[in-house]
Amino acid sequence: MIYLLEDEEGIRNFVIYALRKADIEAEGFAVPSELYKAVERKLPRLLLLDRMLPEEDGISVLKKLRSKTETKKLPVIMLTAKGSELDKVEGLDSGADDYITKPFGTMELISRVKAMLRRTQEEPPEGSAAISIGSLFIYPSKHEVSASGEKISLTLKEYELLLFLMKNKGKVFSRDTLLREIWGYDFSGESRTVDVHIRTLRSKLGGCGSIIQTIRGVGYKAGDE
Numbered sequence: 049m050i051y052l053l054e055d056e057e058g059i060r061n062f063v064i065y066a067l068r069k070a071d072i073e074a075e076g077f078a079v080p081s082e083l084y085k086a087v088e089r090k091l092p093r094l095l096l097l098d099r100m101l102p103e104e105d106g107i108s109v110l111k112k113l114r115s116k117t118e119t120k121k122l123p124v125i126m127l128t129a130k131g132s133e134l135d136k137v138e139g140l141d142s143g144a145d146d147y148i149t150k151p152f153g154t155m156e157l158i159s160r161v162k163a164m165l166r167r168t169q170e171e172p173p174e175g176s177a178a179i180s181i182g183s184l185f186i187y188p189s190k191h192e193v194s195a196s197g198e199k200i201s202l203t204l205k206e207y208e209l210l211l212f213l214m215k216n217k218g219k220v221f222s223r224d225t226l227l228r229e230i231w232g233y234d235f236s237g238e239s240r241t242v243d244v245h246i247r248t249l250r251s252k253l254g255g256c257g258s259i260i261q262t263i264r265g266v267g268y269k270a271g272d273e
């Protein structure tokens with residue numbers, strides 16, 4: 049999930065539309081107070097931040113985010129209508145990771161966002177082979193799961209289900225297939241079992257819960273937030 053703070057509705061809609069078309073989940077906000085609330089609910093993987101905003105300046109928003117532990121390292125790309133060198137320096141000095149000057153096209157936007165997501169993909173701690181999606185890590189050798197840096201306690205079936213989905217990242221599985229793979233059932237009568245486990249798993253994973261996605265009419269998959 050990436051967030052956009054931009055007061056101009058036209059640009060906001062354009063950016064959200066372009067990101068979603070590129071399979072990047074995005075949510076837009078018009079004013080800083082809305083963004084702060086959203087960040088408290090769920091940390092995005094990246095923030096696109098407009099420079100000129102109502103309530104407070106983009107630079108001030110950036111400084112606030114940088115002063116908090118949770119958002120200190122949040123990747124931020126500043127959007128600005130002013131392309132002056134001074135503005136750029138001010139943005140980068142305040143802790144922006146990159147800069148896009150308005151007007152920008154879809155191609156530029158998407159490639160800069162993707163590059164930033166690649167660069168900031170979290171690395172698992174050294175010496176432990178992990179499977180990861182975003183900030184969700186699973187360590188098969190230690191039977192451990194961590195989400196956004198926090199250790200998560202799962203039941204055996206929840207763990208096995210998560211491991212199976214993450215090992216097969218991006219692939220969609222029907223409830224019947226998951227039942228067979230994880231529970232070893234050979235019939236489809238108990239597919240609700242899968243739904244119940246998916247629900248508890250998502251809630252235990254907190255902000256990383258959206259990695260487990262429902263594919264309507266088909267089943268479930270693990271994919272990027």
Ligand code: CA
Nearest residue numbers: 055098100101
């Ligand atoms: Ca603006």
